[in-house]
Amino acid sequence: MxxxxxxxxxxxxxxxxxxxxxxxxxxxxxxxxxxxxxxxxxxxxxxxxxxxxxxxxxxxxxxxxxxxxxxxxxxxxRDLKTWRTRLMAGEAINHTEGRAVMHVALRAPRGLPMFADGKRIDGDVHDVLDRMAAFSERVRDWSWRGARGDTITDVVNIGIGGSDLGPRMVCEALTAIAGKGPRAHFVANVDGAQLAAVLESVDPARTLFVVTSKTFTTQETMANANAARRWLVDALGAPAVAKHFVAVSTNLDAVTAFGIEPTNAFGFWDWVGGRYSVWSAVGLSAMLRVGPAMFRELLAGAHAMDRHFVExxxxxxxxxxxxxxxxxxxxxxxxxxxxxxxxxxxxxxxxxxxxxxxxxxxxxxxxxxxxxxxxxxxxxxxxxxxxxxxxxxxxxxxxxxxxxxxxxxxxxxxxxxxxxxxxxxxxxxxxxxxxxxGKTADEVRAELVAKGMKGEALEQAIPHRVFPGNxxxxxxxxxxxxxxxxxxxxxxxxxxxxxxxxxxGINAYDQWGVELGKQLATRLLQPDAKHDPGLDGSTRSHLGLLG
The missing domain is CATH 3.40.50.10490 (Glucose-6-phosphate isomerase like protein; domain 1)
Structure with missing residues (x-):
């Protein structure tokens, strides 16, 4: 076949x-x-x-x-060896999007050749990692200052899905052994309660926001980012955005329009799926919290497992x-x-x-x-x-x-x-x-008899204390x-x-099912949504909740 x-x-x-x-x-x-x-x-x-x-x-x-x-x-x-070879070689095994799947390249050591669709990519990966490390060190050693000259004590990661779950999990897992570094906070839910709670706990003059969205158009992420921007501008003025926001994105035009310096935008690639991306610039907030050295140890452990998987x-x-x-x-x-x-x-x-x-x-x-x-x-x-x-x-x-x-x-x-x-x-x-x-009925019986239980009470009690096991x-x-x-x-x-x-026999690297609900949410927010013939009666009856 x-x-x-x-x-x-x-x-x-x-x-x-x-x-x-x-x-x-x-x-x-x-x-x-x-x-x-x-x-x-x-x-x-x-x-x-x-x-x-x-x-x-x-x-x-x-x-x-x-x-x-x-x-x-x-x-x-199932030809697993061949599929493993294709994965590691950077072939476009994500065939519905015509993309390679190369998160393994994100944790490969410097100098190890890695390819995606025939193009060598390891140099680009380490260029971004080096930029992340240099920026993180500036924040962590207090060289980077906010708009009023204050050091950064808090980092707020704004992202959703893989742009939130990976760095959030890594920060929680390693903070206890990470030593000094800014506190890390995470905002993903478009429910404003999450962002409001974080903003109440930080000082705008000492807070750095990391906005993670490849296209800088992700609905939930940009809603939170724009709200955080308004909060910061109200406190420090519009010029402060450049000192308190950085981006993980490839859309430099949108990043610049937001007020972020293009030099403070960190990119990643189409061959990185969001849920596999914590090893990339998506992990910037984690690197800021635990430091570049510990982040590289994380990458080293992942690469060691990749080698084990191959060998x-x-x-x-x-x-x-x-x-x-x-x-x-x-x-x-x-x-x-x-x-x-x-x-x-x-x-x-x-x-x-x-x-x-x-x-x-x-x-x-x-x-x-x-x-x-x-x-x-x-x-x-x-x-x-x-x-x-x-x-x-x-x-x-x-x-x-x-x-x-x-x-x-x-x-x-x-x-x-x-x-x-x-x-x-x-x-x-x-x-x-x-x-x-597990525990058998005979074991339960002996246990209860030893405690003095007998008769009907014993027989009624036994079934409730049996565990199937196995x-x-x-x-x-x-x-x-x-x-x-x-x-x-x-x-x-x-x-x-x-x-x-x-x-x-599944393509693990596309996620078309994620998009349908997002598309419908956009339709519901349109001014003429109540006249949309594609909406069911139940959904149409609740449009008034949108105000």
Missing amino acids: SISAGAAVIPLERTDAWSAVLSHARATGSDSLNALFAADETRAQSLCATACGLTLDFSKQRIDARTLELLLAVAEA APFAQNLPVLLGLLAVWNQSALGCSTQVIAPYAQRLVFFADWLQQLEMESNGKYVMRDGTPVTRSTPALWGDVGTNSQHAFFQMLHQGPEVHPVDFILPVKADHALPEQQRLLIANALAQAAALMR RPSNLILLPRLDAFHLGALMAMYEQRTFVLSVLW
Whole structure:
């Protein structure tokens, strides 16, 4: 079969390799994880892989050695190696937009040749990184002064989607170890309450705004940027805009019209999708907060994972294994969602970032050739532990549907509360074990009898305390949550998303579904919207809310 991006795609479910997987799943569907562990005392070691300091323990997945062998055969049958080569070579695998997909170039070390559509791009990447670093140092060492000569104490990032979620997550994850630097704030929602709250907390004379929009026309971003500009001008006058606003954009005309000096505009490229862009100038607010050195460590960790993805055998390749396990859980075992549970408060925005990465990439109606997908890609959601244990883990343990969990656990803490870190680690390990082990009716009975319960009360209580168990999870260990290992973790999930797109035959790098609602919102704001024949009666009846 041709590997051309737009060539006919055979749905995964109709391939011989996947048929073998399904046959195996039917034959082993009643196997329990408890029994698999009892039968193989080396299971915890054999179903484990490491790279870039990260460890993936997938021994609590409902697989055996034969399952893994069959899943690896699926990766070969779907030509994953060739697609990986095309990705890394900068071919236009985003065929609906005719673009290469080269976020990997953003974290490649200086001097390593990288190409997009046949053009070498690594020099351009490092030119922008160098400009970002020079600017960040000026702000951080107080050389950059505001309109009244004040130093900058606060940076406000105005963007949405990938222009918000990536830098927001990185700042939250690394601020505790970043040392000095301006405080970082983030405004994404067009709901003015978010911007108003930030503006109330900062001093206009000491605040720098980073407006991130490639075209400088993004509706929500520009609404917030214009409101922030009015606030600043009211306080400091129009000339102050040049000292308190910078842009991440390629539309220099619009940037200049806004009042920003073109030299303070940092560009990025069409071969960078928004949800993959934190490594570029989109990460400027993160660099301002953590400093250029730590930002480069983030890039180094991501590049290390990219090299692992390219070089490691599939059987030990973290992104490949994660992708194959996700497809197994969804398409063979029928699990409709994937849960992310980072046991680190500093990763509080990680699931948000990952939701966009995965669901905006692979949440598609059609495959690469335009034919309908045969199965919905799974939803991804989650929250930090231990908060999540007191929110949705009840459903994970006893709900009728199975939702696989990725437990993400940095082992060493960067705070002086070791007993709480031990408690955190114990909770992560215990939850994974409890999801797998469950609790039988006989175990519940013995437990309650030991507490003195008997008779009808005992019999009525038992069903409510039974846990089905046999619920799969991955445990992903980081030695500590620093910039390098955060970069590696993020790149691992980026490449997992790519692996899933190849297995499912999806173009992960366009996002046409994002546009429809935006287009309709623009129509609703037109003066004659009430006469728009394309609007339904319900929507038309509420137009008065617009004033």
